[in-house]
Amino acid sequence: MALLKSIKSKLVVFATVASLIPSLGLGLKSIKSKLVVFATLATLIPSLGLGLLTFRQSEAQTNANVTRELRALTDYAGREMEFWLDRRAHEAHVTAASGAVIEALSASYQRRADMLAKYPGALARYLQSVQGKLDAIRELTVMNASGKIIASSAEKPAGATLPDEWPQNSVTEGLVITPPHWNEQYNTATLSVAVPVLSYDNVLMGALVAVLDLRNLQPHLKSSSTSPPGEVFLLDPDGRVLIGTLAEGETMAQLDGPSLRELLARPGESMFFKGLTRREVIGLADVFHEFPLTILAERDRAAVYGDWIELRNMLLILVGMLVLIVAAAAFQMGRSIVVPLQRLMRAADRIADGDLEVRLSATRNDEIGHLTKVFDQMADRLRRNHAEIMAAHEAMQQQNRMLEKLSITDSLTGLYNRNKLDAILADQLARFRRTQRPFALLMLDIDHFKTLNDTYGHITGDKILAKVAQILLQSIRSIDYAARYGGDEFIIILVETYIDQAVKTAERIRTHVEKLTYPAGKSTISITVSIGAVECRSDDSTTTAVFSRADNALYEAKRAGRNQAYFSR
Numbered sequence: 001m002a003l004l005k006s007i008k009s010k011l012v013v014f015a016t017v018a019s020l021i022p023s024l025g026l027g028l029k030s031i032k033s034k035l036v037v038f039a040t041l042a043t044l045i046p047s048l049g050l051g052l053l054t055f056r057q058s059e060a061q062t063n064a065n066v067t068r069e070l071r072a073l074t075d076y077a078g079r080e081m082e083f084w085l086d087r088r089a090h091e092a093h094v095t096a097a098s099g100a101v102i103e104a105l106s107a108s109y110q111r112r113a114d115m116l117a118k119y120p121g122a123l124a125r126y127l128q129s130v131q132g133k134l135d136a137i138r139e140l141t142v143m144n145a146s147g148k149i150i151a152s153s154a155e156k157p158a159g160a161t162l163p164d165e166w167p168q169n170s171v172t173e174g175l176v177i178t179p180p181h182w183n184e185q186y187n188t189a190t191l192s193v194a195v196p197v198l199s200y201d202n203v204l205m206g207a208l209v210a211v212l213d214l215r216n217l218q219p220h221l222k223s224s225s226t227s228p229p230g231e232v233f234l235l236d237p238d239g240r241v242l243i244g245t246l247a248e249g250e251t252m253a254q255l256d257g258p259s260l261r262e263l264l265a266r267p268g269e270s271m272f273f274k275g276l277t278r279r280e281v282i283g284l285a286d287v288f289h290e291f292p293l294t295i296l297a298e299r300d301r302a303a304v305y306g307d308w309i310e311l312r313n314m315l316l317i318l319v320g321m322l323v324l325i326v327a328a329a330a331f332q333m334g335r336s337i338v339v340p341l342q343r344l345m346r347a348a349d350r351i352a353d354g355d356l357e358v359r360l361s362a363t364r365n366d367e368i369g370h371l372t373k374v375f376d377q378m379a380d381r382l383r384r385n386h387a388e389i390m391a392a393h394e395a396m397q398q399q400n401r402m403l404e405k406l407s408i409t410d411s412l413t414g415l416y417n418r419n420k421l422d423a424i425l426a427d428q429l430a431r432f433r434r435t436q437r438p439f440a441l442l443m444l445d446i447d448h449f450k451t452l453n454d455t456y457g458h459i460t461g462d463k464i465l466a467k468v469a470q471i472l473l474q475s476i477r478s479i480d481y482a483a484r485y486g487g488d489e490f491i492i493i494l495v496e497t498y499i500d501q502a503v504k505t506a507e508r509i510r511t512h513v514e515k516l517t518y519p520a521g522k523s524t525i526s527i528t529v530s531i532g533a534v535e536c537r538s539d540d541s542t543t544t545a546v547f548s549r550a551d552n553a554l555y556e557a558k559r560a561g562r563n564q565a566y567f568s569r
């Protein structure tokens with residue numbers, strides 16, 4: 001039973017732990033663990049509930065059946081005992097009514113010395129002969145009315161202590177039974193039956209006491225064919241076993257006090273207790289009405305409930321396995337939902353982080369597969385839109401760059417325009433103030449350009465302007481600036497340059513321009529430039545001041561005959 005109990009408790013603990021593990025491990029936050037817990041509970045509660053309910057009912061039914069059978073056993077034993085006693089009483093009555101007994105007691109009663117001397121021996125032999133024929137009787141003793149033993153079948157008659165009221169009882173009831181007890185002399189459980197011996201004229205002369213061997217009753221306690229299974233015992237008032245139906249060799253202990261008291265307190269009611277063989281039994285007691293004798297019927301509990309317990313354990317194992325299977329299926333189902341969802345979540349996170357190169361391939365045809373497909377389409381559309389936006393952005397940036405360039409470029413020559421020139425000059429002036437490193441400014445003007453225009457036309461004039469711009473760009477460093485100031489005037493800013501170096505650059509430009517020849521029909525155009533050069537000074541408070549000084553220098557160059565560079569410090 002201890003083993004079965006432990007299996008049962010293990011299963012209960014297992015089922016509880018199995019249902020708790022996912023919830024403990026995952027804190028019931030994920031869909032997966034929620035599904036597992038739900039499926040486990042949905043399986044565990046109805047199957048365990050229904051199963052246990054059924055088993056409770058079947059246990060109650062089994063209990064009722066066993067109780068009924070045990071009652072049948074005690075009833076049967078009680079009836080058999082009564083029959084047996086009746087038969088023994090009858091045998092005692094017949095013996096008591098025999099002439100030998102009556103005459104012997106008559107002699108004693110009449111105090112006839114001759115008879116008294118003759119009868120005891122003869123009576124004893126008679127009693128021995130009768131007792132020898134009756135299996136259930138161990139001793140027959142004849143007593144006179146005052147309780148004195150007249151004769152006995154036994155050498156040492158056990159005698160009997162007859163109750164004080166015996167003479168009356170014996171006449172009226174005809175029978176006195178002493179409580180059964182363990183008889184050391186005969187080494188068996190016995191009880192004594194005393195029947196009155198009456199004279200022929202119905203006067204009580206004495207009694208015949210028969211000592212009955214209860215072992216003789218033992219085969220009658222249970223019917224081998226009709227009695228239900230179980231063992232029957234007769235107990236004395238202290239709970240000691242007098243006889244029982246147990247097979248020979250089975251050792252029997254005394255019933256423990258509390259169990260005995262409880263059994264006696266509820267006669268006919270079954271209960272579980274440690275039986276006489278120290279095994280767990282279900283049993284009930286009945287009290288014999290004639291005298292203090294308890295009839296105990298019991299059955300081995302394992303034998304009664306063995307099948308039931310096995311079935312219950314099977315149910316628990318089945319439920320445990322069912323829970324495991326369902327939990328595993330739910331876990332798998334949860335996984336099949338959660339894993340693709342996690343894939344989708346990771347992909348969504350990557351998109352949220354700006355990585356649009358996410359592609360999921362939908363391998364399933366269910367809702368998740370549909371969701372994955374839609375997600376892929378959305379990501380595709382997002383990629384296309386993003387590419388379009390990026391292309392538009394790039395185009396816009398290019399346009400902006402072009403616009404920016406146009407806004408600072410002279411369209412005819414490709415040099416910086418006047419606006420940009422103003423900004424560059426302001427910047428250089430500020431830089432000079434910061435670093436005290438001067439820059440130089442060259443102002444150029446094509447000589448007699450009006451005449452050239454007038455002679456060869458404006459288009460040729462434009463081409464000459466572009467050629468001069470080209471020479472300017474080729475003549476300066478990459479850090480320097482060249483701009484068209486307006487009409488046929490150009491400005492060059494030489495960064496971190498003193499006037500001496502500036503004059504050299506101006507001279508180089510002048511020479512290049514002078515050497516320039518441009519074909520125009522049959523003739524060739526040659527041009528010259530006049531250049532005014534200045535170095536910025538600390539008293540140049542504005543860009544206009546620098547321009548003004550450069551303009552003056554140019555004017556001086558023109559005035560000096562053109563095709564020359566003039567500088568002022």
Ligand SMILES: Nc1nc2c(ncn2[C@@H]2O[C@H](COP(=O)(O)OP(=O)(O)OP(=O)(O)O)[C@@H](O)[C@H]2O)c(=O)[nH]1
Nearest residue numbers: 445446447448449450451453458459461462487488
């Ligand atoms: N082809 C062409 N001519 C221009 C352009 N802008 C201005 N001009 C002309 O350039 C001429 C400039 O003449 P000026 O600088 O005043 O006089 P000049 O003939 O060069 O004489 P000096 O400068 O004194 O040597 C004018 O006739 C303008 O019409 C232009 O973009 N293209």
